[in-house]
Amino acid sequence: xxxNDKIHLVRRFMKQKVQCELCPKECVIGPGQSGECxxxxxxxxxxxxxxxxxxxxxxxxxVEKKPLFHFLPGTQILSLATVGCNLHCLNCQNWEISQANxxxxxxxxxxxxxxxxxxxxxxxxxxxxxxxDPIAYYEYAYDTSRLGRQAGLRNVLVTAGYCNPKPWRHxxxxxxxxxxxxxxxxxxxxxxxxxxxxxxxxxxLIDAVATGVHVEVxxxxxxxxxxxxDDIRRLSRxxxxxxxxxxxxxxxxxFPQYKMQHLPPTPLETLDVARQIALEEGLFYVYIGxxxxxxxxxxxxxxxxxxxxERQEYFVLQNVLNNGCCPGCGKKxxxxxx
Amino acid sequence: xxMTRRDFLQRIIIAGSTVAAGCLVLAKAVLPKKFLWAKPVxxxxxxxEPLGSITSQAKWSG
Numbered sequence: 001x002x003x004n005d006k007i008h009l010v011r012r013f014m015k016q017k018v019q020c021e022l023c024p025k026e027c028v029i030g031p032g033q034s035g036e037c038x039x040x041x042x043x044x045x046x047x048x049x050x051x052x053x054x055x056x057x058x059x060x061x062x063v064e065k066k067p068l069f070h071f072l073p074g075t076q077i078l079s080l081a082t083v084g085c086n087l088h089c090l091n092c093q094n095w096e097i098s099q100a101n102x103x104x105x106x107x108x109x110x111x112x113x114x115x116x117x118x119x120x121x122x123x124x125x126x127x128x129x130x131x132x133d134p135i136a137y138y139e140y141a142y143d144t145s146r147l148g149r150q151a152g153l154r155n156v157l158v159t160a161g162y163c164n165p166k167p168w169r170h171x172x173x174x175x176x177x178x179x180x181x182x183x184x185x186x187x188x189x190x191x192x193x194x195x196x197x198x199x200x201x202x203x204x205l206i207d208a209v210a211t212g213v214h215v216e217v218x219x220x221x222x223x224x225x226x227x228x229x230d231d232i233r234r235l236s237r238x239x240x241x242x243x244x245x246x247x248x249x250x251x252x253x254x255f256p257q258y259k260m261q262h263l264p265p266t267p268l269e270t271l272d273v274a275r276q277i278a279l280e281e282g283l284f285y286v287y288i289g290x291x292x293x294x295x296x297x298x299x300x301x302x303x304x305x306x307x308x309x310e311r312q313e314y315f316v317l318q319n320v321l322n323n324g325c326c327p328g329c330g331k332k333x334x335x336x337x338x
Numbered sequence: 339x340x341m342t343r344r345d346f347l348q349r350i351i352i353a354g355s356t357v358a359a360g361c362l363v364l365a366k367a368v369l370p371k372k373f374l375w376a377k378p379v380x381x382x383x384x385x386x387e388p389l390g391s392i393t394s395q396a397k398w399s400g
Contacts (some may be wrong), residue, residue: 017370028370040376047373054382058389059396066400079396083384093399106385118392131398139376158400167374179400 016045022167023086023135024200036195037136038101039084051082052140054107056097057131058115060122062314066130066158067250067289069299070335071177071214073309074316077156078119081131082107082140087160088195089183091222091260098132099258112144116151126176130158138167145174154336161204162196168204169211177214177336180205184226185234193225193260202242209243214336217243218250218289221266221274232274236281245284245302246334251275253290268293285334303331 019028020035027035029042039051058080063072066079083105085098092098097105110118119127127148134141134157145155154176161180163171172178182201183194190196208215219235221227232251239249251274253266271288275296278286288296292313299309306328310317320327324337 016367019370019372020376021372021374022376041379043379045371047376048379049376050379050383052376052378054384054386055389057396057398058392060393061395065395078392079400081398097398101384103383106387107382108387108389109382110389122393130400131396139378 016042018042018045018047020047021164022138023163024197025086026164035086036088037084037086038099039082039136049137049139050102051084051107051137053109053111054082054102055080055110055115056083056100056105056107057081058108058110058118060124061128063126063128063156064311064314064316066128066156066179067218067252067287068156068177068179068214068216069250069287069309069311070216070248070285070333070337071156072125072154072336072338073319075126076122076124077126077128078115078122078124079128079130079158080110080115081129082137083132084136085133085160086136086196087133087162089160090193090258091220091254091256092258093255094131095258112140112147115144116147116153119148119153120151124153126154126156128156128158130156133159133162134171135159135161135163138163138171142171142174145171149174159204160194160196161201161208163200163204165203165207169207172208172211172213175208175213177216178208179216179218180208182217182219182235182239185231185238189226193222202238206242209247215243216248216250218252219274220252220254221270222254222260223263223266223270225263227266227270227274229273229277232277233281236278236283239278240282245282247283248285248287248334249278249283250287250289251278251296253288255290266291271296299333301326301328301331301333304329308333 034041060076061079063077083100129141157178187197190198275286284302297311309319
């Protein structure tokens with residue numbers, strides 16, 4: 001080996017690796033490499049977010065599309081995403097952006113203050129960090145949320161909740177609502193299909209409820225993988241015991257996507273049974289999504305069973321809530337209504 | 339000529355400190371620097387394109 005080669009080797013050895021402490025994967029990233037999320041990169045020994053201020057998608061959606069059924073129903077929400085995700089779900093519906101490399105994607109420069117201005121211009125009362133996972137574009141979501149809150153806007157996280165406790169709690173300080181995926185109830189399920197583990201997600205949910213952030217949980221029911229009565233019962237029980245009966249639970253219909261094309265869509269009957277089980281387990285608000293279902297789309301009073309909010313897909317047909325209370329029995333309904 | 343106890347201890351301390359400092363430098367070089375917050379970049383690594391109309395619903399789920 002020549003002298004120059006030796007110097008080169010020593011220099012390479014001395015080049016600093018970085019470790020990202022944002023999510024439980026805690027990727028150790030070599031120079032010029034990215035973490036598993038593809039968007040947090042080691043550039044000259046410094047961790048950089050290459051998507052900060054560069055959303056790949058920005059749209060105004062109904063808040064019911066997130067889905068959030070107990071948060072400003074019937075309003076529009078400015079929704080944005082950058083590419084990248086720290087999980088790699090085999091069934092991801094948005095894999096074209098969540099599993100994309102930033103180098104191969106297109107985006108626009110929209111700094112946080114511009115996002116807030118756009119939301120105000122469009123009279124959107126809230127901003128959603130969604131489509132991929134805001135944990136991957138954490139700093140952008142945080143800074144935008146902080147500015148949004150100063151401007152009187154509300155902030156919504158649509159996330160798989162795969163985050164370390166410290167950054168998660170920090171993000172919750174500027175968050176008004178979180179719609180969190182609870183994809184399954186075992187590490188085995190998370191490892192095989194999502195490249196994650198369940199415990200950090202459960203902890204994120206517990207922390208979010210504890211800090212007073214409005215929380216709704218979603219579970220995608222995938223035929224043969226997490227659709228057994230036992231799976232549904234365990235999940236419902238966990239939600240009731242650890243988060244409370246008030247927390248809305250959405251069962252969502254699976255469609256063959258991405259690397260899970262071999263399974264059929266979830267039958268409506270499975271979703272109906274899941275809803276019944278969750279109600280039996282004592283949850284007050286259980287919904288069915290990604291499919292038309294009259295009862296599964298509506299909100300009923302857990303006290304007197306009066307129809308409170310009637311929905312059709314993403315639209316609110318009627319809302320009879322009176323200051324967040326049932327007009328029949330006066331029961332306070334969990335949610336953010338004004 | 340024999341070594342005094344003081345000289346001996348001095349040498350031990352110097353040698354020990356040198357080894358400890360070496361280990362520290364080595365550890366600093368080898369162990370990754372930890373980051374919670376990532377810093378922004380000045381240039382997007384992909385293509386820059388306008389986003390199009392934001393008033394329509396997204397085709398993406400969520």
